[in-house]
Amino acid sequence: MSKTAVLFIIAGGATLIALKILAKAEFLNPGGSVKDRVALEIIQEAFQEGRLAPGGLVTEGTVGSTGQWLALARLAGVSLAMVSAAFGCKCFIAMPDDAAVEKAQMLEALGATVQRLRPVSITHPEHFVNVARRTAATQPNAIFADQFENPANYRAHLKTGEEIWQQTGGRLDAFVSGAGTGGTIAGVSCLLKAKNPGTKVTRGVMYAREEAEGRRLKHPFDTITEGIGINRLTRNFEQARIDGAFKGTDAEAVEMARYLLHHDGLFVGSSAAMNAVGTVKAARQLGPGHTIVTVLCDGGHRHLSKFHNLEYLQQWGLTPTHQGDDLSFVL
Ligand code: PMP
Numbered sequence: 001m002s003k004t005a006v007l008f009i010i011a012g013g014a015t016l017i018a019l020k021i022l023a024k025a026e027f028l029n030p031g032g033s034v035k036d037r038v039a040l041e042i043i044q045e046a047f048q049e050g051r052l053a054p055g056g057l058v059t060e061g062t063v064g065s066t067g068q069w070l071a072l073a074r075l076a077g078v079s080l081a082m083v084s085a086a087f088g089c090k091c092f093i094a095m096p097d098d099a100a101v102e103k104a105q106m107l108e109a110l111g112a113t114v115q116r117l118r119p120v121s122i123t124h125p126e127h128f129v130n131v132a133r134r135t136a137a138t139q140p141n142a143i144f145a146d147q148f149e150n151p152a153n154y155r156a157h158l159k160t161g162e163e164i165w166q167q168t169g170g171r172l173d174a175f176v177s178g179a180g181t182g183g184t185i186a187g188v189s190c191l192l193k194a195k196n197p198g199t200k201v202t203r204g205v206m207y208a209r210e211e212a213e214g215r216r217l218k219h220p221f222d223t224i225t226e227g228i229g230i231n232r233l234t235r236n237f238e239q240a241r242i243d244g245a246f247k248g249t250d251a252e253a254v255e256m257a258r259y260l261l262h263h264d265g266l267f268v269g270s271s272a273a274m275n276a277v278g279t280v281k282a283a284r285q286l287g288p289g290h291t292i293v294t295v296l297c298d299g300g301h302r303h304l305s306k307f308h309n310l311e312y313l314q315q316w317g318l319t320p321t322h323q324g325d326d327l328s329f330v331l
Contacts, residue, residue, distance in 0.1 A: 178205075
Protein backbone atom coordinates (compact mmCIF):
# COMPACT_ATOMS: atom_id res chain seq x y z
CA MET A 1 0.00 0.00 0.00
CA SER A 2 1.00 3.63 0.30
CA LYS A 3 4.55 4.73 0.97
CA THR A 4 5.78 7.13 3.59
CA ALA A 5 7.36 10.21 2.07
CA VAL A 6 9.06 13.25 3.51
CA LEU A 7 6.28 15.78 3.77
CA PHE A 8 8.11 18.87 4.83
CA ILE A 9 10.91 20.08 6.99
CA ILE A 10 9.37 22.88 8.94
CA ALA A 11 10.63 26.36 9.45
CA GLY A 12 9.61 27.63 12.87
CA GLY A 13 9.61 31.42 12.95
CA ALA A 14 12.94 32.76 11.72
CA THR A 15 14.98 29.69 12.62
CA LEU A 16 14.86 26.45 10.72
CA ILE A 17 14.01 23.57 13.01
CA ALA A 18 15.98 20.56 11.86
CA LEU A 19 13.16 18.14 12.21
CA LYS A 20 11.52 15.68 9.84
CA ILE A 21 7.81 15.30 9.25
CA LEU A 22 6.78 12.22 7.29
CA ALA A 23 3.32 11.46 5.98
CA LYS A 24 1.87 8.19 4.78
CA ALA A 25 0.15 8.93 1.47
CA GLU A 26 -3.04 6.95 2.00
CA PHE A 27 -4.82 8.83 -0.79
CA LEU A 28 -2.74 6.66 -3.15
CA ASN A 29 -4.65 3.52 -2.16
CA PRO A 30 -6.86 2.06 -4.95
CA GLY A 31 -10.10 3.44 -3.49
CA GLY A 32 -8.44 6.77 -2.71
CA SER A 33 -8.40 6.61 1.08
CA VAL A 34 -7.12 5.02 4.27
CA LYS A 35 -10.43 3.11 4.48
CA ASP A 36 -9.32 0.61 1.81
CA ARG A 37 -7.27 -1.11 4.49
CA VAL A 38 -10.25 -1.38 6.80
CA ALA A 39 -12.59 -2.71 4.12
CA LEU A 40 -9.99 -5.30 3.09
CA GLU A 41 -9.41 -6.50 6.66
CA ILE A 42 -13.14 -6.68 7.50
CA ILE A 43 -13.88 -8.75 4.39
CA GLN A 44 -10.76 -10.94 4.60
CA GLU A 45 -11.42 -11.80 8.26
CA ALA A 46 -15.04 -12.68 7.45
CA PHE A 47 -13.85 -14.99 4.64
CA GLN A 48 -11.26 -16.65 6.90
CA GLU A 49 -13.83 -17.22 9.65
CA GLY A 50 -16.37 -18.65 7.20
CA ARG A 51 -18.90 -15.86 7.79
CA LEU A 52 -18.70 -14.74 4.17
CA ALA A 53 -18.07 -16.50 0.84
CA PRO A 54 -18.18 -15.47 -2.83
CA GLY A 55 -21.71 -14.43 -3.79
CA GLY A 56 -22.29 -13.11 -0.25
CA LEU A 57 -23.32 -9.65 0.89
CA VAL A 58 -21.50 -6.88 2.78
CA THR A 59 -23.66 -4.14 4.32
CA GLU A 60 -22.84 -0.80 5.92
CA GLY A 61 -24.66 2.34 6.96
CA THR A 62 -22.83 5.52 5.99
CA VAL A 63 -23.75 9.07 6.86
CA GLY A 64 -24.14 11.82 4.31
CA SER A 65 -22.23 15.04 4.16
CA THR A 66 -25.02 17.55 4.45
CA GLY A 67 -24.94 20.76 6.40
CA GLN A 68 -22.06 21.17 8.78
CA TRP A 69 -22.32 17.66 10.19
CA LEU A 70 -19.37 15.38 10.19
CA ALA A 71 -19.32 12.70 7.56
CA LEU A 72 -17.70 10.09 9.74
CA ALA A 73 -18.23 7.02 7.66
CA ARG A 74 -18.17 8.71 4.27
CA LEU A 75 -15.19 6.96 2.81
CA ALA A 76 -15.78 3.50 4.10
CA GLY A 77 -18.66 2.97 1.67
CA VAL A 78 -16.44 3.46 -1.38
CA SER A 79 -13.77 1.10 -0.02
CA LEU A 80 -16.33 -1.53 0.98
CA ALA A 81 -18.04 -1.41 -2.41
CA MET A 82 -14.69 -1.75 -4.19
CA VAL A 83 -13.30 -4.57 -2.02
CA SER A 84 -16.65 -6.46 -2.02
CA ALA A 85 -16.56 -6.46 -5.82
CA ALA A 86 -12.98 -7.74 -5.79
CA PHE A 87 -14.03 -10.66 -3.54
CA GLY A 88 -17.06 -11.56 -5.67
CA CYS A 89 -19.52 -10.23 -3.11
CA LYS A 90 -22.42 -7.81 -3.31
CA CYS A 91 -22.46 -4.63 -1.29
CA PHE A 92 -25.43 -2.83 0.24
CA ILE A 93 -25.06 0.69 1.58
CA ALA A 94 -27.82 2.46 3.50
CA MET A 95 -27.56 6.22 3.78
CA PRO A 96 -29.76 9.20 4.57
CA ASP A 97 -31.54 10.68 1.56
CA ASP A 98 -30.03 14.11 2.17
CA ALA A 99 -26.55 12.77 1.34
CA ALA A 100 -24.96 14.17 -1.83
CA VAL A 101 -26.26 12.52 -5.02
CA GLU A 102 -22.72 12.01 -6.35
CA LYS A 103 -21.99 9.84 -3.36
CA ALA A 104 -24.76 7.35 -4.21
CA GLN A 105 -23.76 7.50 -7.89
CA MET A 106 -20.17 6.64 -7.03
CA LEU A 107 -21.24 3.65 -4.92
CA GLU A 108 -23.58 2.42 -7.63
CA ALA A 109 -20.82 2.75 -10.21
CA LEU A 110 -18.78 0.44 -7.96
CA GLY A 111 -21.61 -2.10 -8.09
CA ALA A 112 -23.19 -1.44 -4.68
CA THR A 113 -26.91 -1.29 -4.03
CA VAL A 114 -27.76 1.98 -2.30
CA GLN A 115 -30.84 2.59 -0.18
CA ARG A 116 -31.51 6.22 0.64
CA LEU A 117 -33.58 6.70 3.79
CA ARG A 118 -35.30 9.59 5.50
CA PRO A 119 -32.96 10.84 8.29
CA VAL A 120 -34.26 9.60 11.66
CA SER A 121 -32.81 9.11 15.14
CA ILE A 122 -30.36 6.24 15.71
CA THR A 123 -32.93 4.65 18.05
CA HIS A 124 -35.42 4.36 15.15
CA PRO A 125 -35.53 0.97 13.33
CA GLU A 126 -35.37 2.78 9.98
CA HIS A 127 -32.12 4.62 10.83
CA PHE A 128 -29.60 3.79 8.07
CA VAL A 129 -27.27 1.96 10.46
CA ASN A 130 -30.13 -0.21 11.77
CA VAL A 131 -31.30 -0.96 8.24
CA ALA A 132 -27.78 -2.04 7.24
CA ARG A 133 -27.41 -4.21 10.35
CA ARG A 134 -30.84 -5.85 9.86
CA THR A 135 -30.24 -6.49 6.16
CA ALA A 136 -27.14 -8.53 7.03
CA ALA A 137 -28.79 -10.30 9.98
CA THR A 138 -31.78 -11.53 8.01
CA GLN A 139 -29.93 -13.45 5.32
CA PRO A 140 -27.24 -16.13 5.11
CA ASN A 141 -23.72 -15.38 3.85
CA ALA A 142 -23.96 -11.71 4.79
CA ILE A 143 -21.98 -9.46 7.13
CA PHE A 144 -22.59 -6.03 8.61
CA ALA A 145 -19.20 -4.32 8.19
CA ASP A 146 -19.70 -2.02 11.22
CA GLN A 147 -16.44 -0.06 10.92
CA PHE A 148 -16.97 1.74 14.24
CA GLU A 149 -17.29 -1.36 16.42
CA ASN A 150 -15.64 -4.07 14.31
CA PRO A 151 -12.11 -4.65 15.72
CA ALA A 152 -10.95 -5.71 12.24
CA ASN A 153 -10.67 -1.94 11.68
CA TYR A 154 -8.02 -1.51 14.34
CA ARG A 155 -6.30 -4.75 13.29
CA ALA A 156 -6.01 -3.37 9.74
CA HIS A 157 -4.06 -0.48 11.20
CA LEU A 158 -1.63 -2.71 13.07
CA LYS A 159 -0.38 -3.29 9.51
CA THR A 160 -0.33 0.47 8.85
CA GLY A 161 1.81 0.78 11.97
CA GLU A 162 4.07 -2.04 10.81
CA GLU A 163 4.54 -0.30 7.44
CA ILE A 164 5.38 2.96 9.19
CA TRP A 165 7.92 1.13 11.33
CA GLN A 166 9.48 -0.57 8.30
CA GLN A 167 9.45 2.49 6.06
CA THR A 168 11.08 4.71 8.67
CA GLY A 169 13.50 2.00 9.76
CA GLY A 170 12.09 2.47 13.25
CA ARG A 171 13.49 5.99 13.33
CA LEU A 172 10.50 7.99 14.50
CA ASP A 173 9.69 9.78 17.73
CA ALA A 174 6.01 10.58 17.43
CA PHE A 175 2.82 9.69 15.60
CA VAL A 176 0.02 12.21 15.23
CA SER A 177 -3.53 11.52 13.99
CA GLY A 178 -7.13 12.56 14.40
CA ALA A 179 -9.72 9.90 15.20
CA GLY A 180 -13.08 9.09 13.65
CA THR A 181 -13.76 5.44 14.34
CA GLY A 182 -10.43 5.44 16.19
CA GLY A 183 -9.15 2.55 14.08
CA THR A 184 -6.10 4.33 12.69
CA ILE A 185 -4.79 5.75 15.95
CA ALA A 186 -5.54 2.52 17.84
CA GLY A 187 -3.80 0.16 15.42
CA VAL A 188 -0.82 2.39 14.71
CA SER A 189 -0.29 3.36 18.36
CA CYS A 190 -0.42 -0.26 19.58
CA LEU A 191 2.11 -1.36 16.99
CA LEU A 192 4.51 1.54 17.48
CA LYS A 193 4.37 1.33 21.28
CA ALA A 194 5.04 -2.43 21.09
CA LYS A 195 8.15 -1.70 19.01
CA ASN A 196 9.24 1.27 21.09
CA PRO A 197 7.24 2.25 24.20
CA GLY A 198 8.88 5.69 24.06
CA THR A 199 7.06 6.67 20.83
CA LYS A 200 4.77 9.62 21.58
CA VAL A 201 1.22 9.36 20.23
CA THR A 202 -0.88 12.50 19.92
CA ARG A 203 -4.53 12.55 18.99
CA GLY A 204 -6.05 15.48 17.11
CA VAL A 205 -9.25 16.99 18.41
CA MET A 206 -11.25 19.30 16.16
CA TYR A 207 -11.93 22.59 17.64
CA ALA A 208 -14.73 24.34 15.82
CA ARG A 209 -14.39 27.94 14.73
CA GLU A 210 -16.94 29.30 17.19
CA GLU A 211 -15.30 27.48 20.07
CA ALA A 212 -11.88 28.80 19.07
CA GLU A 213 -13.38 32.28 19.08
CA GLY A 214 -14.98 31.72 22.49
CA ARG A 215 -18.51 31.57 21.04
CA ARG A 216 -21.10 28.90 21.74
CA LEU A 217 -21.36 26.10 19.20
CA LYS A 218 -24.57 25.45 17.30
CA HIS A 219 -23.68 21.79 17.49
CA PRO A 220 -20.69 20.09 19.16
CA PHE A 221 -19.49 18.76 15.78
CA ASP A 222 -20.00 22.01 13.97
CA THR A 223 -16.86 21.89 11.87
CA ILE A 224 -16.09 21.44 8.19
CA THR A 225 -13.22 19.02 8.84
CA GLU A 226 -14.75 15.69 7.92
CA GLY A 227 -14.02 12.26 9.27
CA ILE A 228 -12.51 13.10 12.63
CA GLY A 229 -14.17 13.97 15.91
CA ILE A 230 -15.63 11.22 18.00
CA ASN A 231 -18.30 11.51 20.66
CA ARG A 232 -18.23 8.03 22.10
CA LEU A 233 -15.77 5.32 23.00
CA THR A 234 -15.90 2.82 20.13
CA ARG A 235 -14.44 -0.67 20.45
CA ASN A 236 -11.70 0.44 18.10
CA PHE A 237 -10.85 3.66 19.90
CA GLU A 238 -10.72 1.74 23.21
CA GLN A 239 -7.52 0.05 22.02
CA ALA A 240 -5.64 3.30 21.38
CA ARG A 241 -2.53 4.14 23.40
CA ILE A 242 -2.38 7.91 23.48
CA ASP A 243 -0.06 10.28 25.34
CA GLY A 244 -1.69 13.60 24.56
CA ALA A 245 -3.95 15.61 22.32
CA PHE A 246 -3.74 18.70 20.17
CA LYS A 247 -6.57 20.99 19.25
CA GLY A 248 -6.96 22.16 15.69
CA THR A 249 -9.37 24.56 14.03
CA ASP A 250 -11.03 24.56 10.61
CA ALA A 251 -9.07 27.70 9.73
CA GLU A 252 -5.78 25.92 10.40
CA ALA A 253 -6.86 22.92 8.29
CA VAL A 254 -7.94 25.14 5.39
CA GLU A 255 -4.64 27.04 5.41
CA MET A 256 -2.64 23.82 5.76
CA ALA A 257 -4.33 22.29 2.70
CA ARG A 258 -3.10 25.30 0.66
CA TYR A 259 0.33 25.07 2.22
CA LEU A 260 0.67 21.39 1.27
CA LEU A 261 -0.51 22.09 -2.26
CA HIS A 262 1.92 24.92 -2.85
CA HIS A 263 4.82 23.61 -0.83
CA ASP A 264 4.67 19.88 -1.57
CA GLY A 265 2.27 19.50 -4.52
CA LEU A 266 -0.08 17.48 -2.32
CA PHE A 267 -3.85 17.89 -2.78
CA VAL A 268 -5.41 16.48 0.39
CA GLY A 269 -8.75 16.30 2.19
CA SER A 270 -9.69 18.03 5.42
CA SER A 271 -8.70 15.34 7.93
CA ALA A 272 -5.32 14.91 6.22
CA ALA A 273 -4.74 18.66 6.43
CA MET A 274 -5.71 18.55 10.10
CA ASN A 275 -3.24 15.76 10.74
CA ALA A 276 -0.51 17.88 9.14
CA VAL A 277 -1.49 20.78 11.42
CA GLY A 278 -0.99 18.38 14.34
CA THR A 279 2.50 17.47 13.19
CA VAL A 280 3.55 21.14 13.26
CA LYS A 281 2.15 21.53 16.78
CA ALA A 282 3.96 18.37 17.86
CA ALA A 283 7.15 19.60 16.17
CA ARG A 284 7.10 22.79 18.20
CA GLN A 285 6.70 20.77 21.39
CA LEU A 286 9.34 18.17 20.60
CA GLY A 287 11.93 20.54 19.17
CA PRO A 288 14.87 19.86 16.83
CA GLY A 289 16.20 16.46 15.88
CA HIS A 290 12.92 14.55 15.94
CA THR A 291 10.92 12.66 13.34
CA ILE A 292 7.13 12.88 13.40
CA VAL A 293 4.80 10.72 11.31
CA THR A 294 1.18 11.14 10.30
CA VAL A 295 -1.24 9.85 7.64
CA LEU A 296 -2.81 11.74 4.74
CA CYS A 297 -6.22 10.01 4.89
CA ASP A 298 -7.63 11.00 1.52
CA GLY A 299 -7.18 13.35 -1.43
CA GLY A 300 -8.77 16.73 -2.05
CA HIS A 301 -10.89 15.58 -5.00
CA ARG A 302 -13.41 14.06 -2.57
CA HIS A 303 -13.92 17.49 -1.00
CA LEU A 304 -14.64 19.74 -3.96
CA SER A 305 -18.08 20.83 -2.76
CA LYS A 306 -16.97 21.95 0.70
CA PHE A 307 -13.39 22.00 1.96
CA HIS A 308 -11.96 22.86 -1.47
CA ASN A 309 -14.81 25.14 -2.57
CA LEU A 310 -13.93 28.80 -2.19
CA GLU A 311 -17.57 29.97 -2.10
CA TYR A 312 -18.39 27.49 0.62
CA LEU A 313 -15.34 28.50 2.63
CA GLN A 314 -16.27 32.15 2.26
CA GLN A 315 -19.69 31.48 3.83
CA TRP A 316 -17.84 30.15 6.82
CA GLY A 317 -15.43 33.08 6.94
CA LEU A 318 -12.63 30.67 6.10
CA THR A 319 -11.24 32.13 2.88
CA PRO A 320 -7.66 30.84 2.70
CA THR A 321 -4.92 33.45 2.82
CA HIS A 322 -1.85 31.24 2.85
CA GLN A 323 1.17 32.30 0.88
CA GLY A 324 4.74 31.05 0.72
CA ASP A 325 6.51 28.96 3.32
CA ASP A 326 5.13 30.66 6.40
CA LEU A 327 3.54 28.24 8.91
CA SER A 328 2.51 30.92 11.40
CA PHE A 329 -1.18 30.13 10.68
CA VAL A 330 -0.71 27.06 12.88
CA LEU A 331 -1.47 28.44 16.33
N1 PMP B 1 -10.33 10.89 7.60
C1 PMP B 1 -11.46 10.61 6.98
C2 PMP B 1 -11.76 11.34 5.71
C3 PMP B 1 -12.38 9.70 7.54
O1 PMP B 1 -13.53 9.45 6.91
C4 PMP B 1 -12.06 9.10 8.78
C5 PMP B 1 -13.01 8.17 9.47
N2 PMP B 1 -14.00 7.58 8.79
C6 PMP B 1 -10.87 9.42 9.38
C7 PMP B 1 -10.02 10.32 8.78
C8 PMP B 1 -10.49 8.89 10.74
O2 PMP B 1 -9.91 7.66 10.75
P1 PMP B 1 -10.34 6.56 11.81
O3 PMP B 1 -11.77 6.19 11.49
O4 PMP B 1 -9.39 5.45 11.57
O5 PMP B 1 -10.24 7.13 13.18
